[in-house]
Amino acid sequence: FVPRPAEKGQAVADFISELTPATVQPTSEAITETILPDQPGAERLDTSTPVWGLHVDGSANQQGCGAGLVLTTPDGLKIEYALRFDFRTSNNEAEYEALLAGLRLAKSMNAKQIRIHSDSQLIVNQVTADFAAKDASMYAYLSTAHQLLRSFQAYEIKQIPRGENSHADALARLASAINDKVGRKVPVEILAQPSTVTSEACAVRYEDTWMSPIYLYLTNGTLPEDKAQARKLRYRSARYTVINDVLYKRGYTTPYLKCLTAEQGEYILREIHSGVCGDHSGSRSLAYKAFRQGYFWPTMHQDANSLVKRCDKCQRFGNVPHIPAEPLTPIVSPWPFAQWGLDLIGPMPQGKGQVKYAVVAVDYFTKWVEAEPLATITAAKIEDFVWTHICCRFGIPYAIITDNGRQFDSELF
Known part of the structure; x- marks a missing residue:
């Protein structure tokens, strides 16, 4: 018993064996140089001479037919060109139309040497004479291509994969997809981020500043409900004006001064004090510099003083002022209660005990005061006062200063 083979598999094998050609033409993807037989003196591409580059591609579909080409100058500048055919063509005819359009464009740009790239195996091999043009239409296109190629000193044509010819392919597909018969410009917009990314918004907090009441009064006539505050605001607003929605302060002998908030003023002072041209000036000079700007x-003035005090460099390297904070007061008494000043005052209105005079002693060091009322001013009374109120309480003084009156310039004293 011999099993019968499957009829379907045998039929497929016979079909493939019958239709497979005996020899397969190899694809030529390497760089091929063509020297036209009727163009004597044609040479290979000279690298010392500028070489132009040309990428071509054609497209034919149900929507229409078109071609795309990219001509690259020796300097690297790319010239893009898209064609739409107002007649029906096959894919190979569209490829030829793209090649011819590119050659005409390169010829008009006075190109001498050109390197052509196409992803069509048929077009490249027919131009290089590896394939024969049997169809009448293909032969006509090939003859026209050879006629245009004679305009160049040398040319080089190469078949490249479709992935490397994406630029020209995109232009060809774009041209074949447009149904309009009028030339169009297609703008290309560059998106920096996906459209799904939402923009983040920052909440801005508005706070009233010292300018708000003045600005509202000058623009809208708004006044506080308090009559005293409203009257005060009217007087203050007379020294200000609004120009282009900006508040300015009027000056008697100076131009208008732009009004700033405390935060803006802090920034201005910081830039003047320690910015690019800052000289770390003092608080008074800093405030006047901002005023002159x-x-x-x-x-x-208060902000300038605070900024200078907080500046680390000014505190570290600034000159230390040796001027005292107040006028110097010489110390004539070396220790407490060493030197006293003594004097009499009166007569005054008579008091109890018929006293109408007073003797007063003041310590020069502590400014301590000792006083006693007297009915009469005699040397004995003065001696008793000094002994009782000064010597017995604070010790013998180093010096007593008087006006040399009779009571002090006596033998008893």
């Missing part, structure tokens, strides 16, 4: 805010 045309800025104003009420606390500019």
